[in-house]
Amino acid sequence: MKSLMHTFLLSTLFGMCLNVNAITASPQNWWVGMQSQQLQIMLHKANIAKQQWQLEPHAGVELTSITHTDNPNYAFLNLTINPDAKPASLIFKSKSGERFEYPLLAREKNSSQRKGFNSSDTIYLINPDRFANGDNSNDTIQGMLEAANPQERGGRHGGDIQGIIDALPYLQKLGVTQLWLTPPLENDMPSYSYHGYAITDFYTIDPRMGSNELYRELSAKAKQHGIGMVMDLVLNHFGSEHEWMTDKPTADWINFNGDFANGKHATSHARQTIQDPHASEFDKRQFSDGWFVATMPDLNQRQPLLATYLIQNAIWWIEYADLSGIRVDTYSYSDKAFLANWTKAIMTEYPDFNIVGEEWTSNPAIASYWQAGKVNNDGYTSSLPSVMDFSLQEALIQALNEDESWNTGWVKVYQSIANDFLYPNPDNLLVFADNHDMSRVFTELEQDLDKTKMAMAMLLTTRGIAQMYYGTEVLLDNTDSNDHGDIRIDFPGGFKGQTSNAFTGQGLSDEQRDMQQAITTLLNFRKQSPAIAHGKLTHFSPKAGIYSYARISDQQTVLVFLNKNSAAKSWSLAYMQEVIGQHKQAINLFTNQAISLIDTVTLAPKSATVLIIE
Incomplete structure (x- = not known):
């Protein structure tokens, strides 16, 4: 009954939000019994700041204040939800007679004690658009800016959440224990929207991928197959087609006043400025406030209303979709004080949860700065449990491609792991051979099956949390092109017209079968090996x-x-x-x-x- 009520309340609110004349509330709902008793609801509607809101009395819930900004189209309701509050549909009324209902739901049992991914896991990284097309009817959605174009390397190919649901038996047999999907949230951009990192709605699954309910169904069915869900969240930037570009909640919501300035306000990518004791304030700002590209405006996390919005968004998805982890894109590019608060808020709510941050550097002195427990010279305290081990990834590829000498070959892997003294918890590092932003491991290792099998055996048996990119088990390859659209190649068997099928084995080469069997053996061994786990x-x-x-x-x-x-x-x-x-x-x-x-x-x-x- 609770589940039915949850669905009814959310469906009612989502339907209300589709009405352009209705109030949009973010987050769409909340839960009683949370560790933090504070909730801030962002309301959006033309001239809503003129409304004077009141909350109909409900035991344990108090509307403590309302925050207005320089934009009259927004109002922020600040609520206190006491531990004794009961689930309800909260009623808000304005003095002019307008009203809206806000679902306050019961949490799932033991939600705060959920277990995050750990060193016993293998995380399988999927770009959903390129994995499997389980529902052809949503390939193109009327009214969205980009239609399906499977022949274009940078176009949408039609993969979706239903395709991943259909593949769960295969993934379980392979030995996968966690799924990391590149962001399935709405990316209503005119081109290159398939990758997911130019988000235009932080609370809605892209209709070409499915729906919020289908994403939650994926999480539930994955759990039945012994597989957890890791969500890829973006805190640093968003898509330029987001309504915030034309209707900013505050004047300082976007860095550099929302102006890319033909590249003058592009990020320097100089991540070392964060730790550099000699760095200028100009260089620090150019890195953290600069935009990636014109289509990805940079968010100003120093704005407290935005900071709260992003914290609540992460917690909402954890509760709503029953997540076991979060991967944070471009982690260090966000304001570092905000990152400390963001990670602390989540880990306080879920003490056994796990979050991995992308800090793309092969220098462990820089990467280790962000891991929880690190004592930094500048006094910075992080609550981020895990970071990605780019040092080991780079060292492994070099080691297998180089001749052996005193300073080349395997010694680079040895030295990379020897640097573990810099990390408070090296067992909680994410280790990988490749991912969606780099050439595939089979490509990097010169299409050598033996070297690729060695690389994966090493990563699946060394310390840390293992991550494998989809299709590695069947030697997906981008030798002829470094274009991201070719790195994110269609998974064999996931789309109509393919001559090979990794799900069934039909049409695979002997080398592909050999690799798939080796990976299956390693992953299933990891699942039950205490030595590998801890x-x-x-x-x-x-x-x-x-x-x-x-x-x-x-x-x-x-x-x-x-x-x-x-x-x-x-x-x-x-x-x-x-x-x-x-x-x-x-x-x-x-x-x-x-x-x-x-x-x-x-x-x-x-x-x-x-x-x-x-």
Whole structure:
């Protein structure tokens, strides 16, 4: 009954918001029993500031104040919701006789205790438009600026949320435990809207992807398959077709007065200015306030009403869609004081939640600045649990492509991981071989199956949270082009007319089948391995083209050998006695054969050997 009431109340409000003469309220609803008792509702309607609002009495809920801005089309209602408040449809009335209802809902049981993604997980990154088209009827939506154009590399290809729902059995069998979708929110832009990062409505799923209800259905059905949902949120910028560009809630809502100035107000991308003790204020502002491009205006998170809006938006999606995590796009580009408050608000509401921030740098001194628990020289305190490990990604590609020497090859991976002393919690770093913004790992590794299998074996067995880009399991490739539209290639089997199908295996090459099986073996091992989930990492200095390490827990030890050599190696285990101990035998993960640990092991050429000691 609670679910039905939830749907009815939300549908009523969403229907009201479609009426151009009605009041738009953001967020669309809220919940009782939240950790924070404060709620700010942004109302939008022509000349709404002239209205004097009152809340019909409801026990435990108080309208404490109303904030007006320099734009008469907005009003912000500030409410206090006490812990004893009950679910209801709040009634707001103005002295002129206007009224609207606001749903105040009951939370799902134990919502605040939800578990976030962690080092036992594998996150599968999907660009929804390019994964699977489960509903052809929404490929083009009348009234939206961009129609479907599957032949255009930068066009919309028609993938959607229904396609991902249909693929859940495949993803479960593959061994995926979390889904990260690039933003499925409305991107009503005239071109390149498929990627999702130019948001035009922060509370609405793009109709070409589905609907809010369908996104919530995806989350619920994914959970039934043992898969959590990680939402990709954008705090730094939005799409230039958003109504804020023509009707800003405040004059200072957008950085540089909402003017890109033909590139004069573009970001410098000089992320090091945040930590640089010698950086000028001019350079700091040019980085954090500058726009990416003219179509992505930069938000001013120093504006307190906007800051509250963004905090509440994140919490709303966590509650509404039952999320297990958030990935934050272009993390460090937002105002850093706001980021501290944003992460603290979410982690206070959900202490066991997880958030990963994108800080695209191979310098761990810069990346580690943002992780919770880091003691920074400037006194900055972050509550961000996880950051993306771009250092290891870059080192891994170089290591597999370079010849071995004292300063090239595997030593770069070794050195990258040795820098873990900079992080408060290296086990909570997100490790990956590629993502939606870079060439695919199979491409970077020169279309070499063996090297690609080694790369993925390493990332799926080292410390940290593993993230894999969709299609890696079937060697998707963009060798002929670095265009993002080609990096974000259509998943085989997700669209009509394709000759191969990764879901069924039909039409795949022998190499693709080999890779898919290797990934399936690794991911399903991760799901049940205590050593991979929370074991200590001990690694050994590379030698003779071989990098080796152990993951050690009380219940299990896993030995990993990555052999770059073109010939097999009979490899002495004498140096590994500290991790092998008294154990005499292990099981090879890929062959299921018993392997003696008495003296040497045989390492196949250009291969990953994973040995399990129970």
